[in-house]
Amino acid sequence: MSTPTSTYRVQLRPEFGFLEAAGIVGYLRELGVGALYGSPMLDATPGSTHGYDVTDPTRARPELGGEEGRKTLVAQVKDAALGFVVDIVPNHMSVEVPKANRWWWDVLRHGRDSAYAEFFDIDWSRARLLLPVLGDDAAVAELTVDGDELAYYEHRFPIAPGTGEGTPQEVHARQHYELVGWRRGNRELNYRRFFDITNLAAVSVERPEVFAETHGEVLRWVSAGEVTGLRVDHPDGLADPGGYLRRLRAGAPNAWLVVEKILHPGEALPQSWPVDGTTGYDALGEIAGVFIDPSAAPVFTRLTAEQGARTGYVEVEERSRRLVTDEILVAEVRRIAALLGGVDPEAARAAVAEVMIAFGVYRSYLPEGARTWAAAVERARGRRPELAPAFDALDSQVRGAPQGELATRLQQTSGMVVAKGTEDTTFYRFTRFAALNEVGGSPDRFGLAVPDFHTLAAGRAAAQPTTMTTLTTHDTKRSEDTRARLAALSEVADEFVAAVRRWTARRGLSEPALNLLAWQTLVGAWPISPERLRAYLDKAAKEAKLRTSWTDHDEEFEQAVAAWPDEVLADAELAADVAAFVARVRGAGWSNSLGQKLVQLAGPGVPDVYQGTELWDHSLVDPDNRRPVDYLSRREILARVQAGQQPAIDASGAAKLLVVHRVLALRRDRPELFTGYRPLHAEGLAADHLLAFERGERLVVAVTRLPLGLERAGGWRDTVLPLRDGEWTDVLTRRAVGDAPRAATLFDRYPVALLVREEA
Known part of the structure; x- marks a missing residue:
């Protein structure tokens, strides 16, 4: 392998x-x-x-x-x-520029007779393939003919052989496809797409x-x-x-x-x-969660309610998913409902939608995962008891033919409903504590207890030691360092709540959920340019679909959101207040960043480093996280680290690169050290602030958690970390630490340590 x-x-x-x-x-x-x-x-x-x-x-x-x-x-x-x-x-494949996809172009030109007609998941029971590219259906009048192509402004489509005579509208009427407005396409689309993106056609x-x-x-x-x-x-x-x-x-x-x-x-x-x-999203949620103080949950919940945003996660998620089934993936739900035999069409549509809304996971894989399917049906039945006959029919027909078209399409689409309803809607509506709003996460679970973390990590080591782990990807809602700084807010919850009240009174956004998200984003990504913040908030507002959306715009609201970053950053007193608060939590954010990075890199699984994150990276959701990376500066810092420099923990991020380099090099050069998993427990007054585990019998990871609480309590005091007998050396500082190091000494340089026991 x-x-x-x-x-x-x-x-x-x-x-x-x-x-x-x-x-x-x-x-x-x-x-x-x-x-x-x-x-x-x-x-x-x-x-x-x-x-x-x-x-x-x-x-x-x-x-x-x-x-x-x-x-x-x-x-x-x-x-x-x-x-x-x-x-x-x-x-899926892209069909945004039809001519760039020769298979799709051939399907448009020849219809069902195309050699590629079965390459795409198309419902050929309809006479023509619907392409929702027009502003509205009446825009058919704006079509022109350009040689052997039908044109709609910059868009080009092939003309079938022998059908090019007459007006553009007459030519269009003879094609294997029908150009329609996007709203009609949303209702009647007859090819499967990727989520709600009609430019991405599903492949069979x-x-x-x-x-x-x-x-x-x-x-x-x-x-x-x-x-x-x-x-x-x-x-x-x-x-x-x-x-x-x-x-x-x-x-x-x-x-x-x-x-x-x-x-x-x-x-x-x-x-x-x-x-x-x-x-690795599962590992991401666990690692991020163990650095969050769960006692802050009530404080953030009160702020959310006070600001006028919803605090019931289950309710917000259900509403968001229902929006997806009833307004966004309408065509997909109808196509599935049409496969349900012996049920009134509207009852069938409602039953299909309710079951997908009720899924506790993204999808089932029948006949595997039958319990997941059964739980979704029961949850839907409890919400809509009047649809019991339809649910019974749906359950019977899906279970009776788990590889049939009904079961297959429902399972394919449930993942779309969950992802679109939860990740791309709920996560922008339920903004109580944004550090929790991550792919695969559950924002209603405020942090992760240390014993639970150990149980999950040990399970990964035993069952899937070669799975990938990650902290940042091209799809994460925010980068690992942004999330780490936000985690520090859980330790100063009262202070942050007071700040948000103060800032909102001065320059708040009118939509409560976006307002809460905006202040958290400003603190988490600080310093940030108005352009980056503006782009993020525009996307967040449209994904939330509360006051505006990608398709139904509230221009006045969007203008207010677009103006907000400049207004806030140009308000000298307000900007100074935000900067002062960031300074209050910056150090704790750095500590969390180093801690979660070491836990990920040295823990069970194959760790991934997202481009550029070997230094601090306070990126937001894509495309912000795809900005160019300065590799020249990273090369220079790496050279200094390789020469023996032990950089300070400062804005340069060099300390993080030191951690990344030392762990990755050790994994590459001595992979035998990174096996198994055993929790370790510190002893002393601050033991709860030390997270540690052993790989094999010769490698120990030790990191600081909840550093602000540690500081308030008086520091490490008498806390020690008992280890196996032997000579232990910290790979990060190159210092010998003994086999019962005092935490105050172990972490006097960095808030993390990677210890190796050498054989005699």
Whole structure:
């Protein structure tokens, strides 16, 4: 197997392609990285900054440097003895620019007679394929003919052979597709999409011929030894995730294989999946949670209620998911309901929607996960008892044919409802404490107790020692360092609440949930430019869908939100007050950042470092987290660290790079140290502030938690950390510490320690 000791995530884009990535391989090797982990590398929509909008899976993306550039990158990676992990997107392809996707273009041109008609998940029971690209249906009058193409401003569509005579509207009426307004498309769309993005059409990868065509190139890279690992995007959208993964494993038997599966707390991966694990959101939630003080929950709840925002998480989530089933994924719900036999159409629609709203996890994988399905049905039945006959029919027909179309489409869509309703709506409406609002997280669970953390970590070490772990990804709502500073707010809850009241009275936003989120964001990401903050708040307001949205705009409100960052930052007295508060928690944020990073890097699993986060990085949700990384400064700091410098904990972030470098290098050079998991317990008055565990019998991780509370209580005082007998050395400071180090001494330089016991 090709399990890396660690990975380093790089976001490729036209400005940072294969050659630019090749240029940092030497730096990654020096940093201690085990494998370069790259975003999608196949051809994508022209100008795409992320690559998840694949248009041609049969070739390396020309805008990144094409096959020649890819080969150069592969050679550099091999010369550095690194692994190479590639992100793949099996669920969908981009159709935003139809001509860029030759398969989709052929389907539009030839309809059901296209050689690719079955490559996409299209409902061919309708006469024509609906394309929701017009401002409204009446815009058909604005179509023109340009040679053998039908044009709608910059959009181009093929004209079927022999159908090009007459007016543009007459030509349009003869095509295999129908151009319609986006609102009608939302109701009647007859191809499966990625969430609510009509520019991403779902691919029928469960068909062997489609799998072969979409995966042939990447699997060629794997078989040639050029790619050692695969990261699978969005498996929940597939008709048969388990079947797909078994086919993928057969094509890449020795590759390290992880899936972007979002696990809710307590949920496990289906045991039939032949994968090494997830992409690490489960670990993220656990590691972040143990640095939050749960006693602050009532304080933040009171502030939320006082400000006029909702405090009942379950209610907010249910409302958000219902918005998705009733207004956003209308076409998908109707398509599923039409498959439910013997039930009134409206009752069928309501039953299908209620069950998806009621899911406690993203989806079930019938017949595996039958308990998940049963729990969702029972929860829905309790909410809508008048629909009992419809629920009975739905339950019976789904269980009776778990691989049938009804069960398949319902399971595919439940993940969309949960993700869109929870991650992309609830997380922007329920803003009591934003540090908890993370992919795979549960914002109603305020922090994680240390014993629970140990139980979960030990379980990961035993059951999935080669799963990926992470703290930041291209999809996280905020970076690990932003989250770490926000965690510190839980230790000064009363002070923060007083500050929010003060700031809101001076320059509050009129929508309560956004107002709470805005102040937390300002503190968490400080210092931040007005442009970055404006872009974030615009996205947050539209995702929340309370006062405005991506489709139904409240222009006056959006203008107020857009003006807010400049108004706040230009208000000298207010800005100084915010800066003073940030200064109050900055040190604790740095302590949390170092603590959670060491726990992740040295803990069970294969740790991933997101690009640039080896220094402090206070990014927000995408695209903010895809900004260019300054590798020159990172090289310079690494060189100083390698020369023996022990940097201070300051704004440079050099101390974090020291931690990242020392742990990754140790994992690479001495992987035998990183096995097993055993909780350790400190003794003394401040024992609760010391989180520690042992890997094997010769490696110990020790970190500070809740540092502000520790300071208020008088510091470490008599606290000690008993270890196995022997000579222990802190890898970070190179100091011998004995086998019962006093916490005050152990943490006098850094709030974290990585201890190795050398054999006699």
